[in-house]
Amino acid sequence: MTEQERNVLLNELRQQESQRKKQIKRERFRRLNPYAKKGAVVFAGSSLMEQFPLYEFLQDDDLHCTLYNRGIGGFTTTELLEAMDECILELQPAHLFLNIGTNDLNGPDYDRAAMLGRYEEIVQQIRKKLPETKLYLLAYYPVNPTVAEDPGLIECFRWRTNERIREASEGVQALARKYGAEFLDLNKDLYDAAGNLKAEYTIEGMHLYANGYRPVMDALLPLLRKIGEEQGGKQ
Numbered sequence: 001m002t003e004q005e006r007n008v009l010l011n012e013l014r015q016q017e018s019q020r021k022k023q024i025k026r027e028r029f030r031r032l033n034p035y036a037k038k039g040a041v042v043f044a045g046s047s048l049m050e051q052f053p054l055y056e057f058l059q060d061d062d063l064h065c066t067l068y069n070r071g072i073g074g075f076t077t078t079e080l081l082e083a084m085d086e087c088i089l090e091l092q093p094a095h096l097f098l099n100i101g102t103n104d105l106n107g108p109d110y111d112r113a114a115m116l117g118r119y120e121e122i123v124q125q126i127r128k129k130l131p132e133t134k135l136y137l138l139a140y141y142p143v144n145p146t147v148a149e150d151p152g153l154i155e156c157f158r159w160r161t162n163e164r165i166r167e168a169s170e171g172v173q174a175l176a177r178k179y180g181a182e183f184l185d186l187n188k189d190l191y192d193a194a195g196n197l198k199a200e201y202t203i204e205g206m207h208l209y210a211n212g213y214r215p216v217m218d219a220l221l222p223l224l225r226k227i228g229e230e231q232g233g234k235q
Contacts (some may be wrong), residue, residue, distance in 0.1 A: 047073035077118035
């Protein structure tokens, strides 16, 4: 086996393992959802949502709202469309925060219009099946390619640039306006002087440490406190 053939095989095995893990997470959510409260707060999306330490912050900030995280690492808009039931619809949330689409940006075949079309399908399903749910669409977080060391990630950052991220976020903002959702840009304290994600906030240039999520949570706190007060009044 040549080195190139070995690399191709290893890549295929990694992709198979990634898909297996996603399926396991979907099944875990499907079995967990019957125990969840309806009318709660749900965060859904990809790894940037999955890794958001919401439960810890919920306690640290003394927030009195019921919250569920249904992010799945590696998810694209296509995959969320296939998992709408277990990630969103079965929970019947009163408030839904969505961050999905960054993994769609990761290669040369990215098509902004196609990605936003799939995102729109997600929003349309939510509006049709959960008409009373308050929907919040998040701006995509910036990245910092200067700290990347892994060759695969360096290649990814050729395509997943902050310019591409900004343009995609503008499309999401337009969808929010079209469907009466609220667009949330929580990123103002994430940028360094060059417009990249602050190096001290990121694991490898893309994903965030807890201290990176902290300013995002701080920006969300007024809204989450208001939601908590509403939920408290209904108990």
